[in-house]
Amino acid sequence: MAAEHCVVLVSGGLDSATVLAIARGRHQYCHALSFDYGQRHRAELTAAAQVAQSLGACEHRVVTIGIDAIGGSALTDMRIAVPETPTSGIPVTYVPARNTVFLSLALGWAEVIGCADIYIGVNAMDYSGYPDCRPAFITAFAQLANLATRAGVEGTTRFAVHAPLMDMHKDDIIREGLSLRVDFAQTVSCYQADAAGLACGRCDSCRIRRDGFLKAGVADPTRYRSG
Amino acid sequence: MAAEHCVVLVSGGLDSATVLAIARGRHQYCHALSFDYGQRHRAELTAAAQVAQSLGACEHRVVTIGIDAIGGSALTDMRIAVPETPTSGIPVTYVPARNTVFLSLALGWAEVIGCADIYIGVNAMDYSGYPDCRPAFITAFAQLANLATRAGVEGTTRFAVHAPLMDMHKDDIIREGLSLRVDFAQTVSCYQADAAGLACGRCDSCRIRRDGFLKAGVADPTRYRSG
Numbered sequence: 001m002a003a004e005h006c007v008v009l010v011s012g013g014l015d016s017a018t019v020l021a022i023a024r025g026r027h028q029y030c031h032a033l034s035f036d037y038g039q040r041h042r043a044e045l046t047a048a049a050q051v052a053q054s055l056g057a058c059e060h061r062v063v064t065i066g067i068d069a070i071g072g073s074a075l076t077d078m079r080i081a082v083p084e085t086p087t088s089g090i091p092v093t094y095v096p097a098r099n100t101v102f103l104s105l106a107l108g109w110a111e112v113i114g115c116a117d118i119y120i121g122v123n124a125m126d127y128s129g130y131p132d133c134r135p136a137f138i139t140a141f142a143q144l145a146n147l148a149t150r151a152g153v154e155g156t157t158r159f160a161v162h163a164p165l166m167d168m169h170k171d172d173i174i175r176e177g178l179s180l181r182v183d184f185a186q187t188v189s190c191y192q193a194d195a196a197g198l199a200c201g202r203c204d205s206c207r208i209r210r211d212g213f214l215k216a217g218v219a220d221p222t223r224y225r226s227g
Numbered sequence: 228m229a230a231e232h233c234v235v236l237v238s239g240g241l242d243s244a245t246v247l248a249i250a251r252g253r254h255q256y257c258h259a260l261s262f263d264y265g266q267r268h269r270a271e272l273t274a275a276a277q278v279a280q281s282l283g284a285c286e287h288r289v290v291t292i293g294i295d296a297i298g299g300s301a302l303t304d305m306r307i308a309v310p311e312t313p314t315s316g317i318p319v320t321y322v323p324a325r326n327t328v329f330l331s332l333a334l335g336w337a338e339v340i341g342c343a344d345i346y347i348g349v350n351a352m353d354y355s356g357y358p359d360c361r362p363a364f365i366t367a368f369a370q371l372a373n374l375a376t377r378a379g380v381e382g383t384t385r386f387a388v389h390a391p392l393m394d395m396h397k398d399d400i401i402r403e404g405l406s407l408r409v410d411f412a413q414t415v416s417c418y419q420a421d422a423a424g425l426a427c428g429r430c431d432s433c434r435i436r437r438d439g440f441l442k443a444g445v446a447d448p449t450r451y452r453s454g
Contacts (some may be wrong), residue, residue: 036293064293066263070332072339090377096394097335100375104331105297112299131380140371147367148327150317153358 004028005115007106010052010060011163012044013189014209015121015165017051018173021180022164024056031113032057033106033165036097038068038076043197048190054183072096075191082191084202090129091204093191098131100141107145107159116157117174119164126170126212128204138163170212178218185221197226229257232331232342237287239271240416241350241436242392244278245400247389248407250346251283258340259284260333264325265303270424274415281410282409290332299323302418309418312428313332318431320418326359327368329333334372334386343384345372346391353397353439355431365390385398405445412448425452 006044008023010016010032023030032052034045045062052060067076073095074080080092099122106118122133142161151157165173177184189209190199199206201224213220232253235375237243238261250257259279261272272289279287291347293338294303301307305321326349333345349360358364369388392400404411416436417426424435440447 038305061296063295063296064291065332066289066291067332067335069288069290070336070339072335090380095335097331097375098375100331100334100371101328104296104324104327105292107327108294108298108299108322111323112297131377132375134374135372137374140367140374144327144364144367144371147361147364148324148359150321150358153317154242166395 001167003116005031005113006117006119007031007033007113007115009102009106009121010034010056010057011049011121012047012051012187014171014177014184014187015123017055017182017187018177018180019119019121020051020055020057021177021182027117027182028182029058030056030111032060033067033109034060035102036062036064037104040075040078040082041188041191041193043193043195044188045051047186047197050186054186061109065101067095067098067101070096082202082203086204090131093128093204094130097132099137100103103141103161107149110159111151111157112147114157116159117162118159119162121165122163122187123165123168123173125168126208128208135166138166152169169215170208172210173213174216174218185223191219194225198223200225231342232257232258232340233344233346234260234337234340234342235284235346236329236333236348237261237275237284238348239274239278239414240348241411241414242350242400242402242437244282244409244411244414245404245407246346246348246391247282247284248404248409252407254284254344257283258336259287260336261287261289262292262329262332263289263290264420267302267309268415268418268420269303270420270422271415274413274424277413281413288336292328294322294325294328297323309430311427313431317358320355320431321357324359326364330368330388334376336378338384339379341384342355344389345386345396346389348392350392350395350400352395353435355435362393363368367392396442397435398442401439401443401445412450416449421452425450427452
């Protein structure tokens with residue numbers, strides 16, 4: 001039973017949509033999970049709901065987290081601007097411990113569902129240099145998961161955290177997604193997308209996404225706002 | 228600078244109040260953190276605010292988490308009753324991955340503040356058998372913390388997770404707290420405390436707390452509701 005189910009973190013972006021498509025090929029029931037954490041690009045939540053439905057997730061839940069109460073990121077603190085030119089080091093769009101928080105809640109839900117497999121769309125190739133997107137982080141979280149839970153203690157479940165895009169470049173992710181019939185027009189990657197989901201075309205995430213479509217030789221379906 | 232600051236998880240219960248008092252003896256600035264996660268005993272949040280103020284925390288923040296969206300616990304799902312007689316194994320009051328979620332947010336805040344020390348009031352002696360209260364879990368989380376963060380990657384901070392009550396029995400915790408002038412009358416431990424903070428006297432948490440005061444030979448200041 002359990003192996004037919006999995007939890008997939010779905011942000012509404014390009015990567016997690018591809019991960020959901022991959023997970024759907026392996027599991028009959030994909031439980032999609034998104035977070036409303038006070039992010040400035042809340043349009044991604046609308047995108048996440050569309051993506052979850054299009055790709056056949058069996059359900060989609062949105063957990064609210066008041067992560068903006070601790071601040072410290074351009075994505076959750078409206079007083080910090082999103083950079084529109086490349087920066088060195090880890091950028092201010094990094095949200096402290098975000099993936100740890102997200103995976104923790106995914107773990108809790110997996111335990112409630114009774115499934116062992118958790119999918120996350122991180123990758124450490126064409127990315128913003130966030131520490132919680134690296135292989136060592138994913139491995140450490142999986143170890144923690146098996147100590148942190150009832151299922152781990154009772155030995156009924158051996159949790160696995162899957163990051164199938166970890167070693168892929170953006171153009172490869174796009175090709176993979178297209179082969180699995182992902183409709184990237186539904187996805188929103190921009191850090192400062194407006195309420196309608198229109199992208200700025202200038203932030204880190206927009207640049208990485210646009211370069212990906214260019215390299216993949218595929219028309220970019222992103223809806224950019226003018227000006 | 229950073230060593231003068233720390234983050235302390237303060238639930239409003241007896242243990243975390245004692246931990247805050249311990250942390251105050253080591254750090255000038257204790258940043259107290261609580262969570263509104265749809266728990267049935269929300270009176271503990273009022274208690275947490277009182278405790279934070281009484282023991283001289285420099286600030287107290289409450290982060291909202293919609294953890295009830297994933298259910299699976301008697302503490303967050305009002306359809307599951309809190310047991311009033313001892314049960315075997317991990318009880319239904321266990322909230323899946325709760326301490327992982329709480330520590331993740333504490334970690335994020337510590338990173339924003341720029342401090343390395345995180346305090347949590349778990350203990351593995353007189354407790355309910357929750358997996359995420361054990362030493363191995365705390366050790367694994369500290370390892371994860373240093374992989375999950377900007378500070379960890381840049382080598383500027385080596386996070387430490389302190390669980391000073393880990394090996395203490397409840398009566399020892401009570402004695403320690405009293406020696407540090409903790410006012411336990413302010414604390415709420417009951418899993419089904421009412422809005423005024425009155426305890427049921429029958430749940431696991433009430434039983435462990437009452438036995439602690441008895442063994443410590445100290446008058447129990449808990450306000451029980453009648454009937």
